[in-house]
Amino acid sequence: MNERERILAGELQKWVSVRKIFPCGTLESKRGAKGIVFYFRAYVGGKTNRFAVGSFDEQLPRNAIAPSRKGYSIEGAARAAAAMADKHQEYLEKGGYAAYLKEVSIEKEAIRIAEQLETERFKINGGTLNGLMDAYIDYLTANGRASAQSVCMAIRKHIIDAHPELIAKFAKDISSDDIANIIRPIHLDGKGRTANKIRSYLHAAFQIALEAKYNPSLPQQLIAFELTINPVSIVGQNSDANRADKNPLDGGEMKQYWQLLNHVAHPRKQAALKLHLLLGAPRIIQLVRLNHKDVREEYLILQDLKGKSRAPRPYYLPITDLIREQLDILQGDSDQWVLSTDEVNHLEPTTLSHWAKFAVGDEIENFTLKRTRSGVETLLASLKISGEIRGYLQSHGIGGVQDKHYNAYDFLDEKRDALLKLERFLTA
Template sequence: MASGAVTFYWRVTINGKTAREVIGVYDPSAPPKSLQPTSKGYSIIAAMRAAEVLAAQHHANLDKGGFAGVKAAEQEAKARAVTAKLEAAQFTLQALLTDYCDHLEALGRVAHKDARSIFKLHVIEAWPKVAALPANLVTGEQIADMMRRVIELGKARTSNKLRSYMRAAYQTAKAARSKASIPVRFKSYNVTHNPGADTEPDESANKADKRPLTAEELRGYWQAIKTAPGFRGAVLRLHLLTGGQRIEQLVNLLTSNVTGDSIMLFDGKGRPGKPPRPHTVPLIPQAAAALLECQPRGTYAISTDKGETHLSAITLSHWAVAASALPDFQAKRIRSGVETLLASARISSDIRGRLQSHGISGVQARHYDGHDYMEEKRQALETLFRLLDAPEASNVVQLKTA
């Protein structure tokens, strides 16, 4: 070299092309017969041994392009390792859960709010190291540990919801490989197994609430809100007289989906990955009057700021509790109480289900039955109002003598 230093190269010719590979610099102070390089470089014999190793690699891989092919494979492996490292940093469990919540929101599913809150409190903040792992390396045991912690906090139902949301997030990423309707970003998580499916729910926490309001309790609640003044009373009457619709869906009612005799809600409790299902509820005159008192305008029909934002579901629930004089009253008991009362009036389970937007199952119901059932639902709501507004003694039935 210009500096006087000597550099060893191994040279090879393959397919008419010559290439050189650097071995290292010559160390004149190295023992002449040394076979290994020193800290300063190579002896001549050590350089020959290094060249022999390169030649052996070349001849062993002639079918792959010789030593050049070996180098290309090494470079490709290094590139894959760098890519894998970047993906590990980008496609973490936390990122998957965030993307899943964004996906739910894009589908119009209100559950994204609940899922975000649960993931934030019980995964991201509680288990930061696990949340930072590549999503496809998280195990079912780790998810079970998350659930166990929530149960130990006295929130068994939340533990089951965590499992459900986690399982759905992984299933979305897994299905992205074969389901074109799922955003392509989910493929990048390389999920081939659903660890959420390896866990078991706490069955005791999934028991339905068996305490629907009785007919007398519902009538008492109706009397408490029947003449309640202002916006609060109107909203409570609308909720009850439309059949105890899910509060989260009712408060999201759009002004554009209000007509003179019906409202259209959107039920987001259907199958995972499906958009919210339109659910039309007829308005009996008393419910229409209550809605008119709410003065629907702007975007949202049930609003305290002229339709810019909707009333909070929690606020409506608190108003219902405050209006009732019953101990241990919960707003969700209104819904089950309405169904129980209608059942006692011989309203069929099918009509009750359509009125309250329970899941409609079966091929016939989902694909062939095009009837809107508006008249049947209206009759059920009229029956509900008669039962609520009737004097207490009116539920006594006179039996005919034989």
């Protein structure tokens, strides 16, 4: 009889040898009350071990490899048994295929426990303020918001690390008093602008979770927070901290700052600070993210991170001869970032501010690097540069339908003229 005939002729609960399996063992079959089942038989230490392969599907072609919903063909069962034989040989010193199954079982159990712990963690944190802030950061990241990393760092510092008792509280139970207790210490520490930012992040996190049930564009899992109000809404902002800087460097201080930069001993620090000023004092966070690939022959491209757009908005600044000199000095430390202290990471905004503060010392009263930004705008106004061009140069005050879609190249000549006037004033 051939293999099929032997299998079908097998008596109830009797073993039938089907074929030898390489590299070891035998494919067998046994008829039971529910049909015929294939087994892989092998030996360990002189003892017989059998392992179920699967049911026999009589309707499959003899050489079909893939099993059906009912079971295997003869050839398919032999292939499956051969895979089992390979594992049996591999684990022979540990106990053969049985040892392999035990190891797999342990791994599956470990995965099950890990998944259970993750489920429990979600149950514990998923509805908490901690969980809400994590979900908010995930939302920013998933939507490609360039600010996601800085928001994450601020939330961790001023909310998660600073208020462990509050972050364990369910988000739906967070009160306006709780929000005020998070923000007040930041304000009392003299960091009004930071306090406003933290309030803004909290308000946004609660708001998207509040709207998720009725806004299909928001992540569905946010509905699980079961929010009915936004407790941040009635907590006031520090309006003074949001006002524009009213203390710009005057013309004399701008010249003095430039002269002080000439005495910075470290050439790369000097070049970085000069580049910032010569470009019209762009926002520091934008400058430190300047990538080598965005430095072209006649212009460079900065990424404006402000606003509600999901992606940063590029804006273009011309490269003058003096700006090119600074860029040439800054070549070399990183393949990616123009401003870098190592080969991987861009310079931190606070680092550039500290360099400027150290360069100035006590020479300019109450000096901060951000005062150069308002100082540049004031100086350019005195040099008869229009408010429109100043706005495009510093990437602020852009509004209206035409301005939202303006071609940045259209203003390169005007920006170049403004920066050259700035250079002539500083170096005169």
